[in-house]
Amino acid sequence: NRQNRNRQNRNRQNRNRHDHAPQQQVVPASTQIKVIDFGGATYDHEKKSSVVNTRQYRAPEVILGLGWNMPSDLWSAGCIIAELYMGELLFATHDNAEHLALMERTIGPFPRHMLDRCHNSSNSNSNNNNNNNDSLAQQVFDSHGWHKMERVLTSSAMSHVRNVGPLETLVTDHGLVQLLRSLLIIDPNVRATADQGIRSRFCTPST
16 A cells, blocks of 8 residues: 555656556565556646546546546545455445445535535536536535435435445454545545555554
């Protein structure tokens, strides 16, 4: 994990990767982590696609259409680290509304300022089959900022979301939970950086 954070710090001074997946990283016999696919990397000055990342590792700001930058890579890293620990996807979904509900259930509520930023623009990236001009946030969150699960999710999606608990019920290692909590912060402006991640207790060897 420390190698992963160091690698991100070196390679992302001005470049965003935004296409993380476990299969794009290999671990040689020495246990040194190597990234083997930079096909989706972009530089800060380049035009960015509005939708990036593999679905299951996609950051909340990307789903909400709020734009993205390097913090979205740290969210992806958190999802991958959790998956490597759990042996399964942290957010197993292919639908925006269900994805946001899983985030709320696992990580916590969405900041109102993020939802408010969505209200004046429509989100063309929603795949929840709602054809009105409301933003995705307006479609799936109520006036108090909570997900309207019963109104927008299918019964199978509702069952899936209800079977998921907070992050602490999925990851039992305290140090790892602290690291993941810093990487999986809904608000990208306060999400941990790569430097902060490698200084976490989980990534710092005990002396």
